Amino acid sequence: MVESCISNKIYSYKHECKWPNSEAADVHSIIVRKSRSKGFLVFFSALLILANAILLFLIKDKSIAVVFWSFIWDVLIVKLLLQKPVEKESVVIMPALGVQLETHYVSGNIIRRFVPIDKILKPVLLECVTPVTCYWSLSLIVQEEAELMLVFKELHPPVKMLVPIWKALCAATGSEGSLNTFTEDGPCC
Amino acid sequence: MGDSKRHRILMVSDFFYPNFGGVENHIYLLSQCLLKLGHKVVVMTHAYGNRSGVRYMTGGLKVYYVPWKPFLLQNTLPTFYGTLPIIRTILIREQISLVHGHQAFSTLCHEALMHARTMGYKVVFTDHSLYGFADVGSIHMNKVLQFTLADVSQAICVSHTSKENTVLRSGLPPEKVYVIPNAVDTAMFKPAAERPSGNEIIIVVISRLVYRKGADLLVEVIPEVCRMYPNVRFIVGGDGPKRVRLEEMREKHSLQDRVEMLGAVPHAQVRSVLISGHIFLNSSLTEAFCIAILEAASCGLLTVSTRVGGVPEAYDMIVLAEPDPTDMVQAIKKAISILPMIDPQDMHNRMKKLYDWHDVAKRTEIVYDHALNCSNQSLLERLSRYLTCGAWAGKLFCLVMIIDFILWRLLQLWKPAEDIEVVPDIVLSHDEDRGISQDFQAFNEDNSLR
Numbered sequence: 001m002v003e004s005c006i007s008n009k010i011y012s013y014k015h016e017c018k019w020p021n022s023e024a025a026d027v028h029s030i031i032v033r034k035s036r037s038k039g040f041l042v043f044f045s046a047l048l049i050l051a052n053a054i055l056l057f058l059i060k061d062k063s064i065a066v067v068f069w070s071f072i073w074d075v076l077i078v079k080l081l082l083q084k085p086v087e088k089e090s091v092v093i094m095p096a097l098g099v100q101l102e103t104h105y106v107s108g109n110i111i112r113r114f115v116p117i118d119k120i121l122k123p124v125l126l127e128c129v130t131p132v133t134c135y136w137s138l139s140l141i142v143q144e145e146a147e148l149m150l151v152f153k154e155l156h157p158p159v160k161m162l163v164p165i166w167k168a169l170c171a172a173t174g175s176e177g178s179l180n181t182f183t184e185d186g187p188c189c
Numbered sequence: 190m191g192d193s194k195r196h197r198i199l200m201v202s203d204f205f206y207p208n209f210g211g212v213e214n215h216i217y218l219l220s221q222c223l224l225k226l227g228h229k230v231v232v233m234t235h236a237y238g239n240r241s242g243v244r245y246m247t248g249g250l251k252v253y254y255v256p257w258k259p260f261l262l263q264n265t266l267p268t269f270y271g272t273l274p275i276i277r278t279i280l281i282r283e284q285i286s287l288v289h290g291h292q293a294f295s296t297l298c299h300e301a302l303m304h305a306r307t308m309g310y311k312v313v314f315t316d317h318s319l320y321g322f323a324d325v326g327s328i329h330m331n332k333v334l335q336f337t338l339a340d341v342s343q344a345i346c347v348s349h350t351s352k353e354n355t356v357l358r359s360g361l362p363p364e365k366v367y368v369i370p371n372a373v374d375t376a377m378f379k380p381a382a383e384r385p386s387g388n389e390i391i392i393v394v395i396s397r398l399v400y401r402k403g404a405d406l407l408v409e410v411i412p413e414v415c416r417m418y419p420n421v422r423f424i425v426g427g428d429g430p431k432r433v434r435l436e437e438m439r440e441k442h443s444l445q446d447r448v449e450m451l452g453a454v455p456h457a458q459v460r461s462v463l464i465s466g467h468i469f470l471n472s473s474l475t476e477a478f479c480i481a482i483l484e485a486a487s488c489g490l491l492t493v494s495t496r497v498g499g500v501p502e503a504y505d506m507i508v509l510a511e512p513d514p515t516d517m518v519q520a521i522k523k524a525i526s527i528l529p530m531i532d533p534q535d536m537h538n539r540m541k542k543l544y545d546w547h548d549v550a551k552r553t554e555i556v557y558d559h560a561l562n563c564s565n566q567s568l569l570e571r572l573s574r575y576l577t578c579g580a581w582a583g584k585l586f587c588l589v590m591i592i593d594f595i596l597w598r599l600l601q602l603w604k605p606a607e608d609i610e611v612v613p614d615i616v617l618s619h620d621e622d623r624g625i626s627q628d629f630q631a632f633n634e635d636n637s638l639r
């Protein structure tokens with residue numbers, strides 16, 4: 001049963017309740033949306049480069065190496081720009097048991113991390129500052145760990161999608177969600 | 190607050206806590222007073238070691254420690270356009286209305302002011318030091334300052350001497366420069382309940398022992414005073430390259446029992462060192478505005494100082510001397526003779542009335558109001574101001590600004606402003622049981638997010 005859905009240009013957020021009769025699990029997912037225009041642009045420019053190389057070979061009598069290298073270059077940029085390794089990341093909250101963090105890749109690979117409920121001290125929403133930007137991230141303060149555990153390792157969803165997940169985590173772990181909403185330290189990547 | 194608007198100010202400088210100094214103290218205390226007046230203040234500086242990211246200080250003061258590595262004397266590496274993305278992100282997410290840069294020597298400040306002007310924000314600059322005109326370093330720095338100040342909305346200097354110096358170095362019209370002196374925290378610098386008794390007169394010196402602060406003058410003055418007055422003792426606090434010379438002087442004249450060297454004194458202990466003395470000696474060769482003198486006067490000490498820079502403007506009861514050993518010894522002689530007539534509590538009360546950070550904040554608020562009332566100018570109008578900076582320099586500055594403008598437009602296309610999320614304002618609520626707790630109101634109202 002899908003309870004709520006928010007989306008923007010890059011991500012969309014889905015909240016599902018598996019087994020709604022018993023309060024067994026709550027799944028919050030952030031899904032990466034496919035961007036058709038980007039794919040079109042990348043293929044078009046790759047085609048342009050290849051066409052240019054072939055023209056150079058046929059008309060200006062350059063060596064075949066030009067075509068070969070431009071083909072390699074095309075493969076590289078298509079691979080880099082169009083490969084979306086992450087398809088979606090989700091948080092499965094099982095009250096009284098723990099929280100499972102999953103990362104689903106396009107290749108079919110799924111990486112799961114489980115954190116028992118009593119090891120979670122508090123979920124926190126933090127601002128991370130990098131040399132070029134600043135974004136919000138959701139992390140868990142875990143007992144006996146020096147570093148915070150990022151809930152979404154690969155994706156950077158907007159804060160309006162993170163807030164309902166954070167509230168659900170607070171409710172599950174029993175920490176106060178409305179006051180004292182930030183700590184002073186954080187992993188600033 | 191009344192009818193004046195609530196401003197949203199971004200303070201930018203390379204120099205901030207955990208570094209200690211005049212500029213750092215100024216930014217912190219001014220920000221605290223502005224927060225009390227109801228404005229929103231955010232500070233941006235570079236990361237200090239591990240201290241990187243967002244931190245919150247007293248009163249809800251948000252500090253961005255941007256992870257750019259410092260390369261020289263706590264200054265960020267100047268990359269011209271490298272800081273444009275992060276500055277744009279901070280300005281949009283905090284909904285800043287005005288950018289206030291501090292200290293001419295800070296590269297981050299210059300870059301931030303340049304980018305803020307490109308993006309159309311109003312800009313205020315405060316200069317805290319006096320600089321020369323003759324040496325190579327100063328010439329280059331003055332050119333950079335000329336570039337930054339060519340298009341600043343308003344400028345603030347800490348003394349009239351400093352205003353003269355800044356106007357001459359940068360070619361800024363004097364009408365745009367306001368003089369707002371620094372203040373002193375009179376609550377922290379209180380005189381001792383009882384003056385140090387006994388026959389001895391104790392002269393305190395606390396400064397960095399470098400050439401600029403006149404450490405060489407001390408080397409000449411101290412033995413002379415000790416010879417003339419057998420009941421005078423010196424306490425010297427501070428460290429630096431010239432400490433060796435002072436130690437040598439002690440050895441040479443056998444003054445080990447008359448001159449006490451304390452080494453570096455942490456800021457929290459300055460007051461306890463000051464209240465152990467009767468007279469404060471300042472031998473700086475140049476000073477835009479000497480806060481040390483104010484701190485000493487607030488603690489009830491009589492001050493003897495060199496007549497340089499903005500020192501004579503501080504207050505009237507300083508005994509002034511030329512930066513010359515003989516003249517300084519005469520001044521100390523005069524100070525010792527008038528010492529019995531000085532009442533420490535009276536001096537402290539006068540300081541309290543003359544210097545107050547809340548007063549500085551109110552005056553700065555007026556400068557902000559004037560800055561925000563300045564007209565918005567298009568790129569072409571602004572470029573004409575840069576052309577007046579010099580034959581070659583003017584054209585170079587124009588080119589720099591045009592490239593900055595183009596990069597800003599490209600950045601707007603790549604990362605539109607709508608994608609940058611605005612940070613909700615912090616509302617401080619005081620809870621007796623739990624201390625100060627902070628509350629993101631917007632996060633608790635689900636409606637505003639969907």
